[in-house]
Amino acid sequence: MNKYRRYQEEVLACSQKLSANGYFGPASGTGGNVSVLVEGEETIAITPSGIVYSQLTPEDICVVRFDGSMVAGEHSPSIETRMHLAVYRNRPDVNAVIHTHQPYASVFALINRPIPALFDEVVLKIGPVVEVIPYAISGSSELEENVASRLENRCNCYIIQNHGAIALGTSLEAAFNHAALLEKVAQAYYRALATGQEITTLPDPAIYIMTEIMKSEQQKEIERKEGRQ
């Protein structure tokens, strides 16, 4: 069996779960893409461009090197492959990237407003803020640069202005859970804003402690990967 098969199956299963749950826009939508890093290689498995997720098989998932060359798959890789690669190049803690068009996070993509620290579990898993990455055309090198320029805060979710969101994680399961947490906090924040009342955020000392916990988890993953090299 091809050594990338496990990664192709993981990417397919995650994509279909995201699509069925409305994360790619309308029900069973295709507005998004998913990738996972191949352990020990500068290679990712990533969804192909323009194929309905319910019709994909594991062989349809593309395997692409960091230099853009194809290792496996018969279709063109996602138009957003450069954006995914920008994340892997800049964030050694990240092993999986999910790009979605999920509904409530998309509200903040339109009003161009970051989501502050509102709930403990969100800060622990996603970080102290969900920043908005400035708009650029899908698949452009400008979007790749805009994404790369915001990754230094080590957060696990970002909103892309007038577009959607990205969720990162040490595994596809973690990235999926981060996308789900983002949708939860975006929905609650949207509804809270709609009341017109003052919104309270978490106190700074709590944000600091929980952000440090999140970063130490990322550091553990970086050291695990360095240890196996």
Ligand SMILES: [Zn+2]
């Ligand atoms: Zn998109």
